[in-house]
Amino acid sequence: xxxxxxxxxxxxxxxxxxxxxxxxxxxxxxxxxxxxxxxxxxxxxxxxxxxxxxxxxxxxxxxxxxxxxxxxxxxxxxxxxxxxxxxxxxxxxxxxxxxxxxxxxxxxxxxx
Amino acid sequence: xxxxxxxxxxxxxxxxxxxxxxxxxxxxxxxxxxxxxxxxxxxxxxxxxxxxxxxxxxxxxxxxxxxxxxxxxxxxxxxxxxxxxxxxxxxxxxxxxxxxxxxxxxxxxxxx
Numbered sequence: 001x002x003x004x005x006x007x008x009x010x011x012x013x014x015x016x017x018x019x020x021x022x023x024x025x026x027x028x029x030x031x032x033x034x035x036x037x038x039x040x041x042x043x044x045x046x047x048x049x050x051x052x053x054x055x056x057x058x059x060x061x062x063x064x065x066x067x068x069x070x071x072x073x074x075x076x077x078x079x080x081x082x083x084x085x086x087x088x089x090x091x092x093x094x095x096x097x098x099x100x101x102x103x104x105x106x107x108x109x110x111x112x
Numbered sequence: 113x114x115x116x117x118x119x120x121x122x123x124x125x126x127x128x129x130x131x132x133x134x135x136x137x138x139x140x141x142x143x144x145x146x147x148x149x150x151x152x153x154x155x156x157x158x159x160x161x162x163x164x165x166x167x168x169x170x171x172x173x174x175x176x177x178x179x180x181x182x183x184x185x186x187x188x189x190x191x192x193x194x195x196x197x198x199x200x201x202x203x204x205x206x207x208x209x210x211x212x213x214x215x216x217x218x219x220x221x222x223x224x
Contacts, residue, residue: 006144006146006147006148006158008158011140011143011144011159011160012214013210013211013212013214013215013218014139014140014143014207014211015136015214016214016217016218017214017217018136018139018140018214019136020214020217022135022136024131024134027130028123031123031126032118032123034118036118046118046120048123066220066221087217087220090216093209093212093213094206094209094210095126096209097205097206097208097209098125098126098129098130098206099122099125099126099129100125100205101129101202101203101205101206102124102125102126102127102128102130102132103125103128104202105128105129105132105199106125108178108199109178
């Protein structure tokens with residue numbers, strides 16, 4: 001793809017993707033939910049360092065972008081669970097490549 | 113990879129990667145430079161919407177992370193050119209996957 005470096009149409013779709021997953025948290029939340037549906041507190045625990053306020057905002061944004069779903073169960077008290085949608089799941093390869101690159105980036109910055 | 117959903121070590125490397133390319137601009141700048149080395153004004157033109165101040169800051173950060181190189185040529189007046197390093201080039205697959213996902217995300221949000 002980088003052979004098409006600078007191509008304006010390709011840049012547009014990369015920009016679309018970056019806007020949907022902007023910031024340092026969204027992809028980490030999606031990664032946590034890719035294992036199984038989870039409750040708010042569980043996500044907050046796994047995504048180390050995120051505040052409740054930020055997590056709440058990010059979850060709303062991810063829901064609006066149809067990347068996750070919020071389900072309320074009629075228990076007492078009511079249970080709320082977040083799960084990843086097929087569209088969110090389709091970010092799998094992006095997460096894969098970020099993971100691999102993150103590993104090599106860490107090595108590079110420790111060695112040098 | 114998503115079968116390893118939530119794995120703390122994988123989350124760490126994704127976090128490393130996200131920190132290095134944080135924000136909406138860095139990957140777009142790298143994509144512009146992946147075609148060939150470019151001068152400041154050329155990058156500013158291709159990465160639509162970025163201000164000179166932000167571009168200057170992002171270029172410094174990318175250089176510090178060894179993702180790009182800044183070369184000054186002894187011409188009159190001096191010429192400054194930015195080029196992508198092999199390490200920056202190794203983000204190719206991340207850009208690929210973001211590009212493909214961005215395309216499908218756009219379709220999904222237009223259709224629905």
